[in-house]
Amino acid sequence: MYRPLLRLLPALLVMLASASVLAEEVQVAVAANFTAPMKLIAADFEKDTGHKTVLSFGATGKFYAQITNGAPFDVFLAADTETPAKLEKEGAAVSGSSFTYATGRLVLWSAKPGVVDDKGAALLRGEFKHLAIAAPKLAPYGAAAIETMTKVGLLPSLEPKLVQGESIGQTFSMIASGNAELGFVALSQVFEDGKIKSGSAWVVPTNLHSPIRQDAVLLTRAKNNQAAVQLVAYLKTEKAKNVIRSFGYEP
Structure with missing residues:
Protein backbone atom coordinates (compact mmCIF):
# COMPACT_ATOMS: atom_id res chain seq x y z
CA MET A 1 0.00 0.00 0.00
CA TYR A 2 3.00 2.31 0.44
CA ARG A 3 4.45 1.68 -3.05
CA PRO A 4 2.58 4.61 -4.70
CA LEU A 5 4.03 6.94 -2.09
CA LEU A 6 7.51 5.53 -2.63
CA ARG A 7 7.16 6.10 -6.38
CA LEU A 8 6.24 9.77 -5.69
CA LEU A 9 9.17 10.36 -3.34
CA PRO A 10 11.80 11.19 -6.01
CA ALA A 11 9.45 13.73 -7.61
CA LEU A 12 8.78 15.36 -4.22
CA LEU A 13 12.50 15.61 -3.52
CA VAL A 14 13.08 17.26 -6.89
CA MET A 15 10.31 19.79 -6.15
CA LEU A 16 11.83 20.63 -2.76
CA ALA A 17 15.28 20.99 -4.26
CA SER A 18 13.92 23.29 -6.98
CA ALA A 19 12.19 25.49 -4.39
CA SER A 20 15.43 25.86 -2.44
CA VAL A 21 17.31 26.78 -5.62
CA LEU A 22 14.72 29.39 -6.55
CA ALA A 23 14.85 31.01 -3.10
CA GLU A 24 17.67 33.54 -2.91
CA GLU A 25 19.14 35.85 -0.30
CA VAL A 26 19.19 39.65 -0.46
CA GLN A 27 21.55 41.82 1.58
CA VAL A 28 19.84 45.13 2.38
CA ALA A 29 21.41 48.35 3.69
CA VAL A 30 18.68 50.37 5.42
CA ALA A 31 18.75 53.94 6.76
CA ALA A 32 18.40 53.73 10.55
CA ASN A 33 15.16 55.74 10.67
CA PHE A 34 13.44 53.02 8.64
CA THR A 35 14.39 50.17 10.99
CA ALA A 36 10.95 49.31 12.41
CA PRO A 37 8.92 49.39 9.17
CA MET A 38 11.61 47.52 7.22
CA LYS A 39 11.65 44.68 9.72
CA LEU A 40 7.90 44.20 9.16
CA ILE A 41 8.16 44.57 5.37
CA ALA A 42 11.03 42.07 5.25
CA ALA A 43 9.04 39.53 7.26
CA ASP A 44 6.08 39.89 4.86
CA PHE A 45 8.41 39.65 1.86
CA GLU A 46 10.00 36.45 3.14
CA LYS A 47 6.59 34.92 3.83
CA ASP A 48 5.20 35.91 0.42
CA THR A 49 8.22 35.02 -1.75
CA GLY A 50 10.34 32.50 0.14
CA HIS A 51 13.44 34.67 -0.29
CA LYS A 52 15.63 35.53 2.70
CA THR A 53 16.49 39.09 3.69
CA VAL A 54 19.57 40.08 5.66
CA LEU A 55 19.10 43.62 7.03
CA SER A 56 21.79 46.08 8.15
CA PHE A 57 20.83 49.44 9.68
CA GLY A 58 22.91 52.60 9.86
CA ALA A 59 23.69 56.07 8.55
CA THR A 60 23.21 56.79 4.84
CA GLY A 61 26.63 58.44 4.50
CA LYS A 62 28.38 55.51 6.13
CA PHE A 63 26.59 53.01 3.87
CA TYR A 64 27.64 55.03 0.83
CA ALA A 65 31.28 54.74 1.87
CA GLN A 66 30.91 50.99 2.48
CA ILE A 67 29.18 50.36 -0.86
CA THR A 68 31.79 52.30 -2.84
CA ASN A 69 34.45 50.25 -1.05
CA GLY A 70 32.90 46.95 -2.10
CA ALA A 71 30.53 46.06 0.75
CA PRO A 72 28.30 43.16 -0.43
CA PHE A 73 24.92 44.89 -0.34
CA ASP A 74 22.25 44.22 -2.98
CA VAL A 75 19.61 46.86 -2.22
CA PHE A 76 20.09 50.22 -0.51
CA LEU A 77 17.27 52.11 1.24
CA ALA A 78 18.76 55.55 1.86
CA ALA A 79 17.43 58.47 3.90
CA ASP A 80 17.85 60.89 1.00
CA THR A 81 17.60 61.07 -2.81
CA GLU A 82 21.11 62.33 -3.51
CA THR A 83 23.04 59.24 -2.40
CA PRO A 84 21.21 56.67 -4.57
CA ALA A 85 21.45 59.07 -7.54
CA LYS A 86 25.18 59.39 -6.92
CA LEU A 87 25.59 55.61 -6.83
CA GLU A 88 23.73 55.33 -10.15
CA LYS A 89 25.97 57.99 -11.71
CA GLU A 90 29.08 56.20 -10.46
CA GLY A 91 27.91 52.84 -11.82
CA ALA A 92 27.52 51.21 -8.40
CA ALA A 93 23.72 51.07 -8.79
CA VAL A 94 21.52 50.03 -11.71
CA SER A 95 20.70 53.09 -13.82
CA GLY A 96 17.07 54.19 -13.46
CA SER A 97 16.32 51.82 -10.57
CA SER A 98 16.04 54.44 -7.80
CA PHE A 99 12.63 55.56 -6.57
CA THR A 100 11.17 57.30 -3.52
CA TYR A 101 9.88 54.66 -1.11
CA ALA A 102 9.01 57.07 1.75
CA THR A 103 8.94 60.71 2.76
CA GLY A 104 9.92 61.15 6.39
CA ARG A 105 9.01 63.63 9.10
CA VAL A 204 8.40 69.84 12.97
CA PRO A 205 6.38 71.65 10.27
CA THR A 206 7.52 70.63 6.80
CA ASN A 207 8.15 74.26 5.78
CA LEU A 208 11.09 74.48 8.20
CA HIS A 209 13.31 72.08 6.26
CA SER A 210 13.68 70.48 2.84
CA PRO A 211 11.48 67.42 2.22
CA ILE A 212 13.08 64.24 3.58
CA ARG A 213 12.47 62.08 0.54
CA GLN A 214 14.03 58.66 0.90
CA ASP A 215 15.07 56.69 -2.18
CA ALA A 216 15.81 53.00 -2.64
CA VAL A 217 18.09 51.64 -5.35
CA LEU A 218 19.14 48.27 -6.78
CA LEU A 219 22.90 47.91 -6.61
CA THR A 220 24.77 46.75 -9.71
CA ARG A 221 26.16 43.58 -8.16
CA ALA A 222 22.56 42.36 -7.65
CA LYS A 223 21.06 43.09 -11.06
CA ASN A 224 20.63 39.32 -11.66
CA ASN A 225 19.63 38.50 -8.08
CA GLN A 226 15.92 37.70 -8.21
CA ALA A 227 15.46 38.25 -4.47
CA ALA A 228 16.89 41.77 -4.80
CA VAL A 229 14.84 42.58 -7.90
CA GLN A 230 11.66 41.30 -6.27
CA LEU A 231 12.30 43.21 -3.03
CA VAL A 232 12.58 46.49 -4.95
CA ALA A 233 9.25 45.70 -6.62
CA TYR A 234 7.72 44.63 -3.29
CA LEU A 235 8.46 48.03 -1.73
CA LYS A 236 6.09 49.54 -4.30
CA THR A 237 3.16 47.26 -3.41
CA GLU A 238 0.13 48.46 -1.48
CA LYS A 239 0.93 45.96 1.28
CA ALA A 240 4.33 47.57 1.87
CA LYS A 241 2.89 51.08 1.53
CA ASN A 242 0.37 50.36 4.29
CA VAL A 243 3.22 49.43 6.64
CA ILE A 244 5.08 52.59 5.65
CA ARG A 245 2.03 54.77 6.36
CA SER A 246 1.53 53.16 9.77
CA PHE A 247 4.86 54.62 10.93
CA GLY A 248 4.02 58.20 9.94
CA TYR A 249 5.69 58.24 6.53
CA GLU A 250 4.14 59.12 3.20
CA PRO A 251 4.89 56.31 0.71
Whole structure:
Protein backbone atom coordinates (compact mmCIF):
# COMPACT_ATOMS: atom_id res chain seq x y z
CA MET A 1 0.00 0.00 0.00
CA TYR A 2 3.00 2.31 0.44
CA ARG A 3 4.45 1.68 -3.05
CA PRO A 4 2.58 4.61 -4.70
CA LEU A 5 4.03 6.94 -2.09
CA LEU A 6 7.51 5.53 -2.63
CA ARG A 7 7.16 6.10 -6.38
CA LEU A 8 6.24 9.77 -5.69
CA LEU A 9 9.17 10.36 -3.34
CA PRO A 10 11.80 11.19 -6.01
CA ALA A 11 9.45 13.73 -7.61
CA LEU A 12 8.78 15.36 -4.22
CA LEU A 13 12.50 15.61 -3.52
CA VAL A 14 13.08 17.26 -6.89
CA MET A 15 10.31 19.79 -6.15
CA LEU A 16 11.83 20.63 -2.76
CA ALA A 17 15.28 20.99 -4.26
CA SER A 18 13.92 23.29 -6.98
CA ALA A 19 12.19 25.49 -4.39
CA SER A 20 15.43 25.86 -2.44
CA VAL A 21 17.31 26.78 -5.62
CA LEU A 22 14.72 29.39 -6.55
CA ALA A 23 14.85 31.01 -3.10
CA GLU A 24 17.67 33.54 -2.91
CA GLU A 25 19.14 35.85 -0.30
CA VAL A 26 19.19 39.65 -0.46
CA GLN A 27 21.55 41.82 1.58
CA VAL A 28 19.84 45.13 2.38
CA ALA A 29 21.41 48.35 3.69
CA VAL A 30 18.68 50.37 5.42
CA ALA A 31 18.75 53.94 6.76
CA ALA A 32 18.40 53.73 10.55
CA ASN A 33 15.16 55.74 10.67
CA PHE A 34 13.44 53.02 8.64
CA THR A 35 14.39 50.17 10.99
CA ALA A 36 10.95 49.31 12.41
CA PRO A 37 8.92 49.39 9.17
CA MET A 38 11.61 47.52 7.22
CA LYS A 39 11.65 44.68 9.72
CA LEU A 40 7.90 44.20 9.16
CA ILE A 41 8.16 44.57 5.37
CA ALA A 42 11.03 42.07 5.25
CA ALA A 43 9.04 39.53 7.26
CA ASP A 44 6.08 39.89 4.86
CA PHE A 45 8.41 39.65 1.86
CA GLU A 46 10.00 36.45 3.14
CA LYS A 47 6.59 34.92 3.83
CA ASP A 48 5.20 35.91 0.42
CA THR A 49 8.22 35.02 -1.75
CA GLY A 50 10.34 32.50 0.14
CA HIS A 51 13.44 34.67 -0.29
CA LYS A 52 15.63 35.53 2.70
CA THR A 53 16.49 39.09 3.69
CA VAL A 54 19.57 40.08 5.66
CA LEU A 55 19.10 43.62 7.03
CA SER A 56 21.79 46.08 8.15
CA PHE A 57 20.83 49.44 9.68
CA GLY A 58 22.91 52.60 9.86
CA ALA A 59 23.69 56.07 8.55
CA THR A 60 23.21 56.79 4.84
CA GLY A 61 26.63 58.44 4.50
CA LYS A 62 28.38 55.51 6.13
CA PHE A 63 26.59 53.01 3.87
CA TYR A 64 27.64 55.03 0.83
CA ALA A 65 31.28 54.74 1.87
CA GLN A 66 30.91 50.99 2.48
CA ILE A 67 29.18 50.36 -0.86
CA THR A 68 31.79 52.30 -2.84
CA ASN A 69 34.45 50.25 -1.05
CA GLY A 70 32.90 46.95 -2.10
CA ALA A 71 30.53 46.06 0.75
CA PRO A 72 28.30 43.16 -0.43
CA PHE A 73 24.92 44.89 -0.34
CA ASP A 74 22.25 44.22 -2.98
CA VAL A 75 19.61 46.86 -2.22
CA PHE A 76 20.09 50.22 -0.51
CA LEU A 77 17.27 52.11 1.24
CA ALA A 78 18.76 55.55 1.86
CA ALA A 79 17.43 58.47 3.90
CA ASP A 80 17.85 60.89 1.00
CA THR A 81 17.60 61.07 -2.81
CA GLU A 82 21.11 62.33 -3.51
CA THR A 83 23.04 59.24 -2.40
CA PRO A 84 21.21 56.67 -4.57
CA ALA A 85 21.45 59.07 -7.54
CA LYS A 86 25.18 59.39 -6.92
CA LEU A 87 25.59 55.61 -6.83
CA GLU A 88 23.73 55.33 -10.15
CA LYS A 89 25.97 57.99 -11.71
CA GLU A 90 29.08 56.20 -10.46
CA GLY A 91 27.91 52.84 -11.82
CA ALA A 92 27.52 51.21 -8.40
CA ALA A 93 23.72 51.07 -8.79
CA VAL A 94 21.52 50.03 -11.71
CA SER A 95 20.70 53.09 -13.82
CA GLY A 96 17.07 54.19 -13.46
CA SER A 97 16.32 51.82 -10.57
CA SER A 98 16.04 54.44 -7.80
CA PHE A 99 12.63 55.56 -6.57
CA THR A 100 11.17 57.30 -3.52
CA TYR A 101 9.88 54.66 -1.11
CA ALA A 102 9.01 57.07 1.75
CA THR A 103 8.94 60.71 2.76
CA GLY A 104 9.92 61.15 6.39
CA ARG A 105 9.01 63.63 9.10
CA LEU A 106 11.33 65.22 11.64
CA VAL A 107 10.30 65.44 15.30
CA LEU A 108 11.77 67.10 18.38
CA TRP A 109 11.40 64.45 21.07
CA SER A 110 12.10 63.85 24.75
CA ALA A 111 11.70 60.51 26.51
CA LYS A 112 10.10 62.41 29.39
CA PRO A 113 6.53 63.76 29.32
CA GLY A 114 6.14 67.54 29.53
CA VAL A 115 9.65 68.46 28.36
CA VAL A 116 8.71 69.23 24.75
CA ASP A 117 5.54 71.18 23.94
CA ASP A 118 3.62 70.82 20.69
CA LYS A 119 4.91 74.18 19.36
CA GLY A 120 8.62 73.60 19.86
CA ALA A 121 8.98 76.40 22.42
CA ALA A 122 11.31 74.15 24.43
CA LEU A 123 14.05 75.12 21.98
CA LEU A 124 13.51 78.82 22.69
CA ARG A 125 13.55 78.33 26.46
CA GLY A 126 16.78 76.34 26.26
CA GLU A 127 16.31 74.75 29.69
CA PHE A 128 18.46 71.72 28.90
CA LYS A 129 22.12 70.75 28.75
CA HIS A 130 22.16 68.53 25.69
CA LEU A 131 20.25 68.53 22.41
CA ALA A 132 20.90 65.43 20.30
CA ILE A 133 20.97 65.33 16.51
CA ALA A 134 22.28 62.85 13.95
CA ALA A 135 25.57 63.83 12.29
CA PRO A 136 24.46 66.20 9.49
CA LYS A 137 27.16 65.03 7.07
CA LEU A 138 26.12 61.38 7.44
CA ALA A 139 22.39 61.48 8.17
CA PRO A 140 19.76 63.54 6.29
CA TYR A 141 17.63 63.83 9.45
CA GLY A 142 20.58 65.56 11.10
CA ALA A 143 20.85 67.95 8.15
CA ALA A 144 17.10 68.65 8.46
CA ALA A 145 17.56 69.40 12.17
CA ILE A 146 20.29 71.96 11.41
CA GLU A 147 18.11 73.49 8.71
CA THR A 148 15.18 73.76 11.15
CA MET A 149 17.21 75.45 13.89
CA THR A 150 18.71 77.84 11.31
CA LYS A 151 15.28 78.77 9.96
CA VAL A 152 13.89 79.59 13.40
CA GLY A 153 17.02 81.62 14.19
CA LEU A 154 18.19 79.47 17.12
CA LEU A 155 21.22 77.63 15.75
CA PRO A 156 23.89 80.01 17.19
CA SER A 157 22.44 79.77 20.72
CA LEU A 158 21.82 76.01 20.55
CA GLU A 159 25.08 74.97 18.88
CA PRO A 160 27.07 74.69 22.16
CA LYS A 161 24.47 72.21 23.46
CA LEU A 162 24.47 69.92 20.42
CA VAL A 163 25.61 66.32 20.75
CA GLN A 164 25.77 64.11 17.66
CA GLY A 165 24.96 60.49 17.01
CA GLU A 166 26.50 58.72 14.05
CA SER A 167 23.02 57.74 12.84
CA ILE A 168 19.45 58.62 13.73
CA GLY A 169 19.28 55.28 15.57
CA GLN A 170 22.18 56.24 17.80
CA THR A 171 20.63 59.67 18.32
CA PHE A 172 17.38 58.09 19.47
CA SER A 173 19.31 55.92 21.96
CA MET A 174 21.02 58.99 23.42
CA ILE A 175 17.65 60.59 24.13
CA ALA A 176 15.91 57.40 25.27
CA SER A 177 18.70 56.72 27.78
CA GLY A 178 18.55 60.26 29.18
CA ASN A 179 22.08 61.18 28.07
CA ALA A 180 20.41 64.01 26.16
CA GLU A 181 17.22 65.59 27.52
CA LEU A 182 15.77 66.01 24.03
CA GLY A 183 16.71 65.87 20.37
CA PHE A 184 15.66 65.62 16.76
CA VAL A 185 14.73 62.13 15.53
CA ALA A 186 12.54 60.57 12.86
CA LEU A 187 8.82 60.54 13.59
CA SER A 188 8.77 56.84 12.72
CA GLN A 189 10.93 56.09 15.76
CA VAL A 190 8.38 57.45 18.24
CA PHE A 191 5.11 56.96 16.34
CA GLU A 192 2.70 54.07 16.77
CA ASP A 193 -1.02 53.58 16.13
CA GLY A 194 -1.42 57.16 14.93
CA LYS A 195 0.15 58.88 17.96
CA ILE A 196 3.41 59.55 19.80
CA LYS A 197 3.92 56.37 21.82
CA SER A 198 5.95 57.82 24.73
CA GLY A 199 7.51 60.99 26.12
CA SER A 200 6.71 64.38 24.61
CA ALA A 201 7.18 65.70 21.08
CA TRP A 202 6.86 68.49 18.53
CA VAL A 203 6.35 67.32 14.95
CA VAL A 204 8.40 69.84 12.97
CA PRO A 205 6.38 71.65 10.27
CA THR A 206 7.52 70.63 6.80
CA ASN A 207 8.15 74.26 5.78
CA LEU A 208 11.09 74.48 8.20
CA HIS A 209 13.31 72.08 6.26
CA SER A 210 13.68 70.48 2.84
CA PRO A 211 11.48 67.42 2.22
CA ILE A 212 13.08 64.24 3.58
CA ARG A 213 12.47 62.08 0.54
CA GLN A 214 14.03 58.66 0.90
CA ASP A 215 15.07 56.69 -2.18
CA ALA A 216 15.81 53.00 -2.64
CA VAL A 217 18.09 51.64 -5.35
CA LEU A 218 19.14 48.27 -6.78
CA LEU A 219 22.90 47.91 -6.61
CA THR A 220 24.77 46.75 -9.71
CA ARG A 221 26.16 43.58 -8.16
CA ALA A 222 22.56 42.36 -7.65
CA LYS A 223 21.06 43.09 -11.06
CA ASN A 224 20.63 39.32 -11.66
CA ASN A 225 19.63 38.50 -8.08
CA GLN A 226 15.92 37.70 -8.21
CA ALA A 227 15.46 38.25 -4.47
CA ALA A 228 16.89 41.77 -4.80
CA VAL A 229 14.84 42.58 -7.90
CA GLN A 230 11.66 41.30 -6.27
CA LEU A 231 12.30 43.21 -3.03
CA VAL A 232 12.58 46.49 -4.95
CA ALA A 233 9.25 45.70 -6.62
CA TYR A 234 7.72 44.63 -3.29
CA LEU A 235 8.46 48.03 -1.73
CA LYS A 236 6.09 49.54 -4.30
CA THR A 237 3.16 47.26 -3.41
CA GLU A 238 0.13 48.46 -1.48
CA LYS A 239 0.93 45.96 1.28
CA ALA A 240 4.33 47.57 1.87
CA LYS A 241 2.89 51.08 1.53
CA ASN A 242 0.37 50.36 4.29
CA VAL A 243 3.22 49.43 6.64
CA ILE A 244 5.08 52.59 5.65
CA ARG A 245 2.03 54.77 6.36
CA SER A 246 1.53 53.16 9.77
CA PHE A 247 4.86 54.62 10.93
CA GLY A 248 4.02 58.20 9.94
CA TYR A 249 5.69 58.24 6.53
CA GLU A 250 4.14 59.12 3.20
CA PRO A 251 4.89 56.31 0.71
